[in-house]
Amino acid sequence: MNTVRLLFSSGVAYILLLVLVRGAYPSEATPPLYLTGIPLVAIIVVIARDLARKSTIPTAERTVATATGFHANPVQVFSDQFRLAGRASGSYFENVVRARLRELLITKVALETGLENETVRRVLSDPKRGPGLLENEPLYRILYGPIPSGERARITMIGEAIDLIGAWEG
Numbered sequence: 001m002n003t004v005r006l007l008f009s010s011g012v013a014y015i016l017l018l019v020l021v022r023g024a025y026p027s028e029a030t031p032p033l034y035l036t037g038i039p040l041v042a043i044i045v046v047i048a049r050d051l052a053r054k055s056t057i058p059t060a061e062r063t064v065a066t067a068t069g070f071h072a073n074p075v076q077v078f079s080d081q082f083r084l085a086g087r088a089s090g091s092y093f094e095n096v097v098r099a100r101l102r103e104l105l106i107t108k109v110a111l112e113t114g115l116e117n118e119t120v121r122r123v124l125s126d127p128k129r130g131p132g133l134l135e136n137e138p139l140y141r142i143l144y145g146p147i148p149s150g151e152r153a154r155i156t157m158i159g160e161a162i163d164l165i166g167a168w169e170g
Contacts (some may be wrong), residue, residue, distance in 0.1 A: 014039050
């Protein structure tokens with residue numbers, strides 16, 4: 001903003017100088033070049049110095065090393081998740097682990113039977129109609145029955161549920 005003010009005030013001063021110089025000479029005569037050109041060059045030099053003073057020197061570019069993703073062993077990640085599921089509270093186990101397994105089953109049943117996901121979800125949540133749709137009582141009990149107690153029992157239940165969901169055919 002200061003450069004704009006400087007430019008404006010320099011322009012006003014230059015116009016006043018030209019008006020005064022033009023008034024001092026007769027109207028037919030043109031003022032000499034040094035009376036009109038030198039103030040213009042002076043204005044250019046002042047503005048260039050002002051801009052050079054305000055400019056900065058660019059800093060050297062630094063490259064920042066970023067991680068390109070998660071590099072953990074997938075088997076280790078899954079086993080850690082299973083251990084967490086085994087040790088977790090009953091509500092976590094029910095609301096997260098079992099809910100994910102149920103969603104897997106609902107998606108598979110919907111694809112195999114041609115029913116909508118919401119319809120399958122309602123039928124499976126009904127204790128009377130759910131086992132009939134699945135035609136697999138152990139799978140239904142695992143996903144909709146009581147929560148097993150103990151870390152080993154929960155991990156075993158997860159493994160059985162995955163195996164039974166994978167083997168289920170409608």
